[in-house]
Amino acid sequence: MSQPDPIQALVAAARRNQILDAAVQVFADKGFNRATIKDVARAAGIADGTIYNYFENKTSLLLGILNRLNESDQREGDFAQAAQTDIRAWMHSYIKQRYDALEPEGYKIFQAVIPEILVDEKLRSLYAEQVINPTYAMAEKFFQQWMDEGIIQQVDAKLAVRFISAAFVGLIILRQLGDTELKDRWDELPDITTELLLNGLMGGKS
Amino acid sequence: MSQPDPIQALVAAARRNQILDAAVQVFADKGFNRATIKDVARAAGIADGTIYNYFENKTSLLLGILNRLNESDQREGDFAQAAQTDIRAWMHSYIKQRYDALEPEGYKIFQAVIPEILVDEKLRSLYAEQVINPTYAMAEKFFQQWMDEGIIQQVDAKLAVRFISAAFVGLIILRQLGDTELKDRWDELPDITTELLLNGLMGGKS
Amino acid sequence: MSQPDPIQALVAAARRNQILDAAVQVFADKGFNRATIKDVARAAGIADGTIYNYFENKTSLLLGILNRLNESDQREGDFAQAAQTDIRAWMHSYIKQRYDALEPEGYKIFQAVIPEILVDEKLRSLYAEQVINPTYAMAEKFFQQWMDEGIIQQVDAKLAVRFISAAFVGLIILRQLGDTELKDRWDELPDITTELLLNGLMGGKS
Amino acid sequence: MSQPDPIQALVAAARRNQILDAAVQVFADKGFNRATIKDVARAAGIADGTIYNYFENKTSLLLGILNRLNESDQREGDFAQAAQTDIRAWMHSYIKQRYDALEPEGYKIFQAVIPEILVDEKLRSLYAEQVINPTYAMAEKFFQQWMDEGIIQQVDAKLAVRFISAAFVGLIILRQLGDTELKDRWDELPDITTELLLNGLMGGKS
């Protein structure tokens, strides 16, 4: 009957994205639970029922957001470019890139998704597989390389990676929790984050 | 009619705590939204309606949890004890104390409360006032002192404090997100956290 | 907490019956599917939600109707009284009793329940267990006895019982389907049914 | 523009039948209410919307099924063939024919249609007109003839006809309700039905 029609597929994909965009906005705004399907539909400019032509249920919208996030991450996952340049310069640029990648949608997505992930087992494991574990794996590889080259001291790579990730996640959360200091001075964070991560508080002082 | 009866007050306070204890368990288990008042009531061994004699509505339970958390923090806010000892020893013991303070209920509370805070403006400001800002203020004071004494390098105290808090928050969240590495090796974290915070990745290497 | 309170139990049972009564009326009137919970609630003079304090879901209302039907049947299951009297008199009175038992609610219940039973596996097996099989078992026993006594000819008891039941069920259905002849002359049916069942069309003619 | 095009008409009729066939299958399987237009369309291998080119709405599918049933009945309505042969032989063959006519689709149609007929006034009257009344009329005529010829005893023809129809309908329903005895021994029914109808339970015994 219906052969895989590439035009249809494009239209469908566009509609999916339209819905996911709306979902991100609405979820970020009101939180997953307070947000209604009607809210999302209105934000997307479509009827309630249409959403169910593209997503099985409300939770699938979150899955869709996560998956899309992951895909776009993958695409720009070119940050391998320069592990050999000056580590300070590299880390600064990498951190900046990560922060920028979140601008401006990312924070909303984050806020939309995190609370539900904390609570929903299925989402949790998906998020772990799709987002967290790949990041860990990649980062651990770099760490090992730097340690081998003597650029950084010997630390437990797994825990160090988690510590750094945690700092990121935590900063975003504290910001979302309304910390005005963080919001106002957000663009200073790459600097100070790099400094603290590399030199710690003691900065080479014995 | 009813003079302030100290006995009554004690009983009432006990009942409040009984309810809050149940709420923590239930919210941590199922998440704030999925948890029902009936769940909490059952966990507390009382009737649904009784809860409304002590709390205005469901959200107030979260407020109550936060407030109680804060009160208990204050009580054990004795960590000023030794800003003058070796900073490394102090930080290690402080960090450990913080982690221990969360055991085992704290994590549950955290998980119960964070998602809703991220989403509810009123809770957010309360949490900021009650928990975050006091911590910041205190920590900044110490930082300033250490910087003045030349123990740590000159950094922006406000952002540094936030960075450190973020690392804490982030570690807890990553753990709650199901990171088995973090869960299994949780008691190694005070060590490595101290090390990284003080010395950074480069550990005194130029 | 709550000991089995007999008063409460009575009130609850009354409420259950109130709801089931309403359900019978509404289902018979509009059919199970067209009838809404709101319809039933209104007919019962209560709020929608209250129904769910007594029944798990809409289908459970049907189960409840069936079960109640069965219980009341059991209670008046005293038709064993006289297998020894004249079989013709007995059958006539029994058939009449059966018809009367359906008056006036029974037909409605029947109409409310049958369509859904035909379609729902779970209801079907419940109905088989609760209503049909016990009837079969009892009737077969009588048949056997009559055959042993030579009162009726040797026939396959199982199939004969089903034939007779079928005639009952069929008459009710044809009546519900709007057959005015049947409706108008309904009280002549015990006579003719008895006659046909006992003597057949040929009435003793070779 | 469009003259009555016989080719078109044939195609259209074929499409109608294709849809009705699918509808019978689906309705029998899931019941009229649980079955969706999409189900029917898929079973027919066409799109949802196409159905509405041939039927006004979902209920019309049932009407269509009924009408077609009636037409086919009429066509094979050749059972007048032999009212003069031995009544016992005739009835046996007639009953058998009736049962066979239902094999295997008929039962499904029956199950698909009955529940909705019981509930929908419009369907009910259509069914009465199309299916029941013609059958009654024809059967009554035969009865009268047999009675006139003294082959069967004097009974009320109208009620006797209804009794016999009821037995048929009831047997089918009991079978559909899951009676395994009936299902397994279905082909014994013409025998015993004939026997019971003609001779009754007493089989010529005074």
Next chain:
DNA sequence: CATGAATGAGGATTCATTCAT
């Protein structure tokens, strides 16, 4: 104060039907 049955607003989801292509 404690109880828990009753309430009814609210929301996710379904699906018959329409209509632009």
Next chain:
DNA sequence: TATGAATGAATCCTCATTCAT
């Protein structure tokens, strides 16, 4: 005619909250 995406009314069910006992 055929398609199937879009529509949105309809409905089951949940659950925070109330209140008579």
